Amino acid sequence: MDRAEKTALVATLHEKFRGAQVALLASPSGLTVAEVTALRRQLRAVNGEFKVAKNTLARLAVAETPYAPLGDMLEGANALVFGYSDPVAVAKVLVKYAEENKKLSIRGGVLGGKALAPE
Numbered sequence: 001m002d003r004a005e006k007t008a009l010v011a012t013l014h015e016k017f018r019g020a021q022v023a024l025l026a027s028p029s030g031l032t033v034a035e036v037t038a039l040r041r042q043l044r045a046v047n048g049e050f051k052v053a054k055n056t057l058a059r060l061a062v063a064e065t066p067y068a069p070l071g072d073m074l075e076g077a078n079a080l081v082f083g084y085s086d087p088v089a090v091a092k093v094l095v096k097y098a099e100e101n102k103k104l105s106i107r108g109g110v111l112g113g114k115a116l117a118p119e
Helices: 003-019 033-045 055-062 068-073 087-100
Strands: 022-027 048-051 079-083 105-111 114-116
Touching: 003 048, 003 055, 003 079, 022 068, 022 087, 033 048, 033 087, 048 087, 055 068, 068 105, 068 114, 079 087, 087 105
Parallel strands: none
Antiparallel strands: 022 079, 022 105, 048 079, 105 114
C-alpha cells in the first residue's frame, strides 16, 4: 500500500467515524472468512459495518473525532465496528455474536464521546 492509498484510507475511516453513532472495537483473532462474512451481514441488517484496518491508520483517522478515546485501545489485532443509526442494535448484534463465537472478543467502544468498557 503506497502513501496515496494510506491517505485515502485514513480519510475514508475518518468520515466513517464522523458519521457513526457508535464505534466499537473487537478482536477477531481466529475467525474464518465465512464467520466474518456472517457477522458483516448481521451488522449490515442493523445499519452497521465491520472494518479491519491497521492500528496506525485507525489512530490517525480517529483523531479529532468524538471517538478519539479508541486510539488508546488500538493494540493487537482489531476490527472497527461502526453503527450509523441505532447504537443499541449494533451492540446487541456484536455481543450476541461474541457469545456464540468465542473467537471474537469485544475490547471496548465509544458512545457520545465517552469510552465504554467491554462489559
